[in-house]
Amino acid sequence: MTPLVLVHGFMGGSAQWDGQHRAFANGREVIAVDLPGFGKHAHLPPSNSIEGFADWVIADLRAKGVAQYHLLGHSMGGMIAQEIARKDSARTERLVLYATGASGVLPGRFETIAQSKARAIADGARATARRIAATWFLDGKTAPGYEACAQIAEQASLDAIQAGLDAMEAWSGATTLKKIGAETLIIWGDRDRTYAWEQTERLWRDIPLTHLAVVPGCAHAVHLEKEDFFNALLAGFIEAGS
Template sequence: MLNFERKGNGKEILVLLHGFMENLTIWSDMEPHLSGDFSLLKIDLPGHGQSEIMAEVQTMELMAEEVKKVLDDQNIDKVHLLGHSMGGYVSLEFAEKYPEYLKSLTLFFSTYFPDDDEKKEQRIKSYRIIKDAFSHYARAGIPNLFNPNERDILEGKIETALETALSTNNLGALASVKGMVDRTDKRNVIENLDAKILILAGKHDNAVKTDMLIKNLPDRTNIKSYILDCGHNGHWEKPCICAAIINTELLHNLPKKLVF
């Protein structure tokens, strides 16, 4: 069973899935601003936080199946599911396999597109350094995930992100990178899911092609998108704004596309 924490007694259950080299602690800045109507279920994905490595290649399908085991263990059958980055990939896989569980799906600085050939090659080249020089890998990559125009302001958050990354089991990270290389195109999920779909994206996100992501969204009334003035880590860069959007969109309604 994956490690998880539950917080709050709200009627609406919001499942939070972290990204690559993260764990369930990353939501601490957003939590105080999320509505009391939510009961939060925070999960450590395989090989991250306090969850064990599940396989040599941790596919998004495997991770989604493990998330479902947590829900079933807790007797939960309807949730709002939110995933950051890799957690978004897992959320899309979950939505494809278990759509009946979802009240909403939130891609939080993530994408439904698979890796292109260049990105796959970058990930494959990273295997050895993740295994043999993980600290160097994390220190080189983490700062680039934040808004380059606010590096001075975000210095403390960058350090927090780095500490979180360095606490990750390097073999768990390696197994997850291999799983991300294998992930497939999930545009069909976005096109066919009946549940509400919320997209939060960063104007300065170096990990997600935000313009392509937003441009290719199908014109459906159940989809809403927001572009924020931040990088890849809205939970650390813009926690108040991100929480406000989640509160409003998952519990109420707003116009279809806004830019913050």
């Protein structure tokens, strides 16, 4: 059975996918990566480009002997997943782009990339991690999943935070969306503070073979805010391609 590869977003980590490991525990292998500079790989030097992160994931999958895979990318990880789907198209079977977009500048974000960079320097890595993690949830710091996400985010150093922001700011995949050949599911929470609808709509309209799921009453962390619903969407799409 084709494994499912999960790529976390900015200041994320593999530990945020426990619910998806549980959902697929009865058969499908789930491979949740930790990008260099983040999560369990916080000790590794981060890339400062989306393409560099994509190359790292592809090399990691090769080292693990993964021949074919379904791929999900969340947020910054969705940008990385777009690059992987183009670079490694023969091995990417189905693609899920979740709470992400085709422009790393992030128009409509809760604050600009430049503001995030400046505030990270002024406030420090830990305060930045906790502040930004709160924006991922509709209920902010009172959301049940907030504390666990904040603790994962806190593992990122100031250098990794700045490198991730640099990588996003310098990247755009808008002109190459039509080159994505994998059948793709777009998932977006209708109250996402990071990616505006215009980003989601462009993915949906420009990638040749897409399906769209808009989840009501969720922000940027649908897989934690409405775990069962998210898992049902994901499983239905992945199983349809098996």
